[in-house]
Amino acid sequence: MPNPDLALDDLAVGDSWSGGPITVTEADIIRFAREFDPQPMHTDPDVAAQGRFGGLIASGWHVASLVMRDFVDTAPFGATPMLGLRVDELQWLHPVRPGDILQIRREIVAIARSRSKPDRGTISMKMTVTNQDGAVVLSFLNLIQMPARSDAGA
Amino acid sequence: MPNPDLALDDLAVGDSWSGGPITVTEADIIRFAREFDPQPMHTDPDVAAQGRFGGLIASGWHVASLVMRDFVDTAPFGATPMLGLRVDELQWLHPVRPGDILQIRREIVAIARSRSKPDRGTISMKMTVTNQDGAVVLSFLNLIQMPARSDAGA
Numbered sequence: 099m100p101n102p103d104l105a106l107d108d109l110a111v112g113d114s115w116s117g118g119p120i121t122v123t124e125a126d127i128i129r130f131a132r133e134f135d136p137q138p139m140h141t142d143p144d145v146a147a148q149g150r151f152g153g154l155i156a157s158g159w160h161v162a163s164l165v166m167r168d169f170v171d172t173a174p175f176g177a178t179p180m181l182g183l184r185v186d187e188l189q190w191l192h193p194v195r196p197g198d199i200l201q202i203r204r205e206i207v208a209i210a211r212s213r214s215k216p217d218r219g220t221i222s223m224k225m226t227v228t229n230q231d232g233a234v235v236l237s238f239l240n241l242i243q244m245p246a247r248s249d250a251g252a
Numbered sequence: 253m254p255n256p257d258l259a260l261d262d263l264a265v266g267d268s269w270s271g272g273p274i275t276v277t278e279a280d281i282i283r284f285a286r287e288f289d290p291q292p293m294h295t296d297p298d299v300a301a302q303g304r305f306g307g308l309i310a311s312g313w314h315v316a317s318l319v320m321r322d323f324v325d326t327a328p329f330g331a332t333p334m335l336g337l338r339v340d341e342l343q344w345l346h347p348v349r350p351g352d353i354l355q356i357r358r359e360i361v362a363i364a365r366s367r368s369k370p371d372r373g374t375i376s377m378k379m380t381v382t383n384q385d386g387a388v389v390l391s392f393l394n395l396i397q398m399p400a401r402s403d404a405g406a
Contacts, residue, residue, distance in 0.1 A: 134317040188339040
């Protein structure tokens with residue numbers, strides 16, 4: 099669905115898009131974690147190898163940020179101005195390790211037009227991130243505000 | 253409560269910690285966004301000045317990542333191994349702009365010992381991030397797994 103500049107009116111529950119592949123490198127894992135999540139499991143391969151995960155794993159916030167980057171790159175709604183309002187049910191379900199190749203599935207699970215402001219509304223989008231083995235590493239619901247055509251409410 | 257190496261047994265609903273201050277710079281906003289959220293409202297001060305926020309604002313994932321960094325730095329539970337499992341009700345409530353100085357309040361809102369594995373449990377921690385004017389810019393609930401003393405369940 100590479101359709102530019104979609105409005106709320108153009109979308110339906112069940113519409114979906116794919117993102118990725120995103121290759122996660124050891125260098126990127128360490129660089130992000132040194133700045134934002136400096137715990138040895140994310141920054142020190144030797145210490146991480148002795149830890150509960152048996153090796154370096156990516157910060158969960160790094161993985162979430164990679165999903166954001168992919169969302170901008172794939173631009174499923176074209177140039178439509180959107181605003182991420184809220185995230186729920188964000189779950190880090192499986193470690194992300196150096197060399198992993200991530201795929202993303204995005205699916206609209208709810209659509210709501212604003213009652214007070216009919217020129218806008220929200221969609222709820224389920225994000226599911228899987229690795230090269232098919233394991234779900236991260237999933238979350240993202241509530242996104244986007245424009246609606248003002249005549250569609252008439 | 254700068255107590256090292258706390259276990260689940262040492263914590264109570266209502267316990268709270270503070271974090272920050274975190275000063276957010278324009279350079280940091282742009283650098284993060286170029287890598288993870290390259291939209292003009294986050295990367296281009298001139299374009300952002302014409303947009304709905306009237307100036308550059310930080311990527312929401314950048315702000316969340318800064319909260320993670322502060323959590324590691326302040327280490328409210330000392331060296332206790334913990335694992336972030338889940339985030340809910342994450343809401344970006346107010347823009348974060350260059351020069352903002354953020355403060356963080358963390359409060360335990362729920363504690364649950366694992367029924368099947370009494371050596372661990374989860375806490376639910378409410379994170380509230382405010383700016384220098386007292387406006388809440390971000391809040392979320394973080395479900396965190398942490399160790400419990402095995403004799404405490406007896």
